Amino acid sequence: MPMDFKTALFYILSAILVIAALRVVTSRNPVHAALFLVLAFFNASGLWLLLQAEFLAIALIVVYVGAVMVLFLFVVMMLDINLERLRQGFWNNLWLGGPIAVLMVVEMIAVLSTRSFGLEALPAPAAAAADYSNTKALGVAIYTEYVYPFELASVILLVALIAAVALNLRQRKDTKQMNPAEQVAVKAKDRVRIVSMPVEKD
Amino acid sequence: MNFVMPDLYPASAEIFLLLMTCVVLLVGLFAGKGRHWLVYLLTQLTLTGCFAITFVTLDGQAVTTFSNMFVDDLFADFLKLVLYPTVAVMLVYSREYLAARNLDKSEFYLLVLFATLGMMVMISASHFLTIYLGLELLALSLYALVALDRDSARATEAAMKYFVLGAMASGLLLYGFSMVYGATGSLDIVEVGQRIATGSGNKTVLVFGLVFVIAGLAFKLGVVPFHMWIPDVYHGAPTAVTLFIGSAPKLAAFAIAMRVLVTGLAELAEHWQVMLTILAALSIALGNLAAIAQTNLKRMLAYSTISHMGFMLLGILSGIVGGDPRFALNAYSSAMFYAITYVLMSLGAFGMILLLSRASFEAENIEDFKGLNKRSPWFAAMMLILMFSMAGMPFFVGFFAKFAVLQAVVAAKMVWLAVYAVLFSVIGAFYYLRVVKVMYFDAPTDTAPIEAPRDMRFLISVNCLAVALLGLLPQGALEYSIYATYAFLAGH
Numbered sequence: 119m120p121m122d123f124k125t126a127l128f129y130i131l132s133a134i135l136v137i138a139a140l141r142v143v144t145s146r147n148p149v150h151a152a153l154f155l156v157l158a159f160f161n162a163s164g165l166w167l168l169l170q171a172e173f174l175a176i177a178l179i180v181v182y183v184g185a186v187m188v189l190f191l192f193v194v195m196m197l198d199i200n201l202e203r204l205r206q207g208f209w210n211n212l213w214l215g216g217p218i219a220v221l222m223v224v225e226m227i228a229v230l231s232t233r234s235f236g237l238e239a240l241p242a243p244a245a246a247a248a249d250y251s252n253t254k255a256l257g258v259a260i261y262t263e264y265v266y267p268f269e270l271a272s273v274i275l276l277v278a279l280i281a282a283v284a285l286n287l288r289q290r291k292d293t294k295q296m297n298p299a300e301q302v303a304v305k306a307k308d309r310v311r312i313v314s315m316p317v318e319k320d
Numbered sequence: 321m322n323f324v325m326p327d328l329y330p331a332s333a334e335i336f337l338l339l340m341t342c343v344v345l346l347v348g349l350f351a352g353k354g355r356h357w358l359v360y361l362l363t364q365l366t367l368t369g370c371f372a373i374t375f376v377t378l379d380g381q382a383v384t385t386f387s388n389m390f391v392d393d394l395f396a397d398f399l400k401l402v403l404y405p406t407v408a409v410m411l412v413y414s415r416e417y418l419a420a421r422n423l424d425k426s427e428f429y430l431l432v433l434f435a436t437l438g439m440m441v442m443i444s445a446s447h448f449l450t451i452y453l454g455l456e457l458l459a460l461s462l463y464a465l466v467a468l469d470r471d472s473a474r475a476t477e478a479a480m481k482y483f484v485l486g487a488m489a490s491g492l493l494l495y496g497f498s499m500v501y502g503a504t505g506s507l508d509i510v511e512v513g514q515r516i517a518t519g520s521g522n523k524t525v526l527v528f529g530l531v532f533v534i535a536g537l538a539f540k541l542g543v544v545p546f547h548m549w550i551p552d553v554y555h556g557a558p559t560a561v562t563l564f565i566g567s568a569p570k571l572a573a574f575a576i577a578m579r580v581l582v583t584g585l586a587e588l589a590e591h592w593q594v595m596l597t598i599l600a601a602l603s604i605a606l607g608n609l610a611a612i613a614q615t616n617l618k619r620m621l622a623y624s625t626i627s628h629m630g631f632m633l634l635g636i637l638s639g640i641v642g643g644d645p646r647f648a649l650n651a652y653s654s655a656m657f658y659a660i661t662y663v664l665m666s667l668g669a670f671g672m673i674l675l676l677s678r679a680s681f682e683a684e685n686i687e688d689f690k691g692l693n694k695r696s697p698w699f700a701a702m703m704l705i706l707m708f709s710m711a712g713m714p715f716f717v718g719f720f721a722k723f724a725v726l727q728a729v730v731a732a733k734m735v736w737l738a739v740y741a742v743l744f745s746v747i748g749a750f751y752y753l754r755v756v757k758v759m760y761f762d763a764p765t766d767t768a769p770i771e772a773p774r775d776m777r778f779l780i781s782v783n784c785l786a787v788a789l790l791g792l793l794p795q796g797a798l799e800y801s802i803y804a805t806y807a808f809l810a811g812h
Binding site for chain 2: 229230232234235261262263264265266267270271273274276277278280281283284285288
């Protein structure tokens with residue numbers, strides 16, 4: 119059976135995605151790992167484009183690659199992470215973790231490769247009309263049917279904000295702080311003291 | 321598409337809580353130093369208000385709103401009515417402890433309120449999406465609370481472990497939900513149940529998803545083999561936070577376990593019963609055996625939590641016997657009774673640690689309870705009640721909780737499982753009784769008088785006396801759970 123272009127593209131993107139994801143966890147250099155994660159995100163967004171989820175594909179690039187990964191790279195570059203120390207426990211725990219991981223992978227392959235996940239079981243949905251707007255459909259769904267989860271997600275973001283401040287804001291006693299209001303309101307007499315001195319005569 | 325304004329009335333307690341949390345946020349910002357009592361008072365008022373709202377809007381009907389994502393039934397209301405006092409009592413217990421360690425920042429109260437909101441969302445969730453969001457809201461607040469003591473290396477380590485494992489468990493849960501969605505085409509729990517019942521949805525895919533859902537739920541409940549985080553987090557977190565993690569979230573975890581398994585995936589009961597049996601059997605064994613080896617009371621109570629959660633699972637798993645749901649009411653209400661009882665006992669036990677702690681001293685080792693009888697006969701007696709109840713001694717409430725669960729297990733014709741559970745709780749009685757022995761027969765090493773604010777002394781006494789009194793008159797609390805479970809079962 120000849121493969122059409124979309125199927126070929128799917129396999130290419132998936133293969134790169136899997137390899138990149140593997141390299142994220144195996145590469146020794148954290149900067150390389152972060153860059154491989156970017157590659158993985160790009161391929162995942164390509165897969166979403168194939169599924170005609172354009173908005174999500176773009177959002178993945180903009181949000182994850184554009185914002186999250188850049189921040190992540192900053193952190194990785196600023197911190198001196200000693201990877202050797204992180205890897206210390208690896209061999210000690212492999213005897214337990216390895217077999218369990220292998221077992222899970224084998225089981226997942228056994229289930230996922232059955233007919234229940236085949237094309238017959240999951241037929242493709244009808245193609246959308248030419249003027250169908252993905253973004254509009256998402257927006258309508260989020261602000262009507264899914265307004266409750268949407269609000270909850272906003273509360274979660276608020277918690278993240280508060281938690282980040284609570285964990286990081288430190289009032290150090292030895293730092294000198296400026297108070298702009300006081301600086302602006304300063305009067306000449308606060309800064310300069312005019313002392314009247316008798317003229318010295320020889 | 322027209323936007324229909326959702327009915328906000330059923331969710332009024334949640335909305336009130338969220339609004340008040342924003343008020344607390346602003347008050348905490350502008351109140352300035354030394355005004356923490358204001359934030360504390362507002363937090364307590366908020367919880368009281370929520371209690372009043374839930375109580376006033378209580379009616380027997382199950383109402384759904386927000387496109388069926390939120391359900392307000394008697395089951396949810398009853399659990400919430402237990403949840404608010406739990407959080408309020410926990411705040412009373414922790415106040416002095418936090419003040420002595422400079423942790424009574426307004427962020428603590430904010431995060432507790434947000435976590436409470438998360439639990440309420442979980443309790444009222446009737447949609448996989450809201451279950452997940454409520455869970456994340458709770459978990460995110462808890463991670464931050466554990467790490468709140470920034471200068472403690474142990475707390476930071478505990479928070480990291482909790483965060484990494486919690487994120488993985490959320491991933492497992494989501495993967496499971498996505499499989500269920502793939503098989504049934506719906507995320508609405510009731511609808512998922514109906515679609516599976518009518519035979520749509522591939523069984524292989526569903527069971528595959530179920531495995532991941534169970535793994536995620538097991539992590540949140542902290543049952544073996546997903547228990548690794550419990551001892552470290554309980555030990556590492558500030559005791560006030562341990563008290564919080566060890567009490568109220570168990571109610572919410574129980575609620576989502578019931579909603580997902582009993583409402584949504586009831587048709588797969590034969591599969592999840594086997595899984596839960598293994599989890600429960602392992603938890604009861606490991607929890608009780610590992611607790612014996614502990615010298616730290618917080619770790620000991622952590623392992624005892626694991627075995628208690630195993631017991632609670634026994635109640636959930638014995639609901640449906642070979643497709644016959646006749647025993648469901650009995651079994652599920654016994655599990656709910658167990659959860660409520662456990663929350664009451666763990667509030668008291670961690671409260672005792674807080675009671676004996678002072679500035680720069682943590683009474684977290686079993687040794688620190690040596691000769692408590694000589695220092696304060698009253699509180700030694702209170703601790704005795706708690707330990708006896710946790711061990712399942714007759715005529716304390718813990719006994720009736722275990723009894724009700726075991727009765728359900730026997731009714732489900734799993735006598736061997738009941739015998740097994742009893743054997744291990746006898747082994748478990750050893751470490752509870754060791755605490756009692758240390759309190760009454762050892763000479764005190766620490767002679768400092770017990771200093772605690774009057775409201776805390778009073779509440780902890782009420783807490784422990786309730787454990788004793790409910791043991792003598794368990795009828796009311798049992799009926800409470802039966803009503804709630806009845807409404808829950810009638811709802812689908």
